[in-house]
């Protein structure tokens with residue numbers, strides 16, 4: 196639901212980004228990365244942000260995560276201002292940052308350890324989540340023994356062990372081959388939906404955005420502004436399709452061509 200609609204419906208957004216702008220200052224000068232971004236995400240909603248490389252997608256996620264302070268505007272999660280990293284926000288990156296000397300289970304427990312959680316409870320939850328992510332047989336393996344897709348499953352389990360309400364995903368599949376991407380998309384969506392998370396997925400892959408999320412937000416070229424928003428609905432399917440099913444539906448192709456035009460991709464060289 197768009198920000199204004201959500202407020203009009205009286206629902207409190209989980210994430211509320213209001214009029215956010217960001218300028219980077221470097222020795223070379225000033226770069227305006229984001230300009231007047233407003234975006235609300237409802238509890239349990241999946242939103243994706245697409246836009247060309249350098250348009251400010253990662254910058255926006257870092258601001259929502261509380262890692263970067265906006266130059267203007269504000270972000271709240273459940274009505275509380277975001278002023279720094281918080282346990283209610285989980286952040287998963289393209290690179291999995293697994294520690295090679297820790298077992299899979301111990302890697303999944305990292306966040307819980309840093310947050311000084313009850314480790315017996317965290318361990319139970321980590322084992323449960325690793326099973327859910329298809330990694331139940333690998334608890335005592337080490338990262339080097341796993342494929343790229345398996346490593347990302349572990350990184351997802353680790354993000355979820357501390358039970359954040361909001362999960363931010365920054366191009367989490369871009370290092371994976373295309374078949375693994377398709378397989379993992381279904382699993383990731385299934386796990387995140389069953390956990391009731393609100394999700395913001397950044398991707399430059401139009402198909403991934405359409406298949407995995409409820410709403411696609413298109414950013415313009417730098418400075419990133421919201422160019423358009425599109426609700427992903429698949430009436431030909433009845434119930435909500437899995438990402439894999441979505442790709443075979445007629446609506447997928449319609450959304451794909453709309454978003455392709457919106458992105459205004461130019462091939463250089």
Ligand code: ADP
Nearest residue numbers: 219221226228247248249250251252253254255
């Ligand atoms: P995206 O994730 O969409 O590719 P980013 O958010 O990483 O884009 O970057 C947006 C713009 O801000 C780019 O032009 C990038 O070069 C610039 N930028 C990103 N991080 C920094 C930084 N730490 N200092 C200066 N400029 C930066």
Ligand code: MG
Nearest residue numbers: 252253254365
């Ligand atoms: Mg990026």
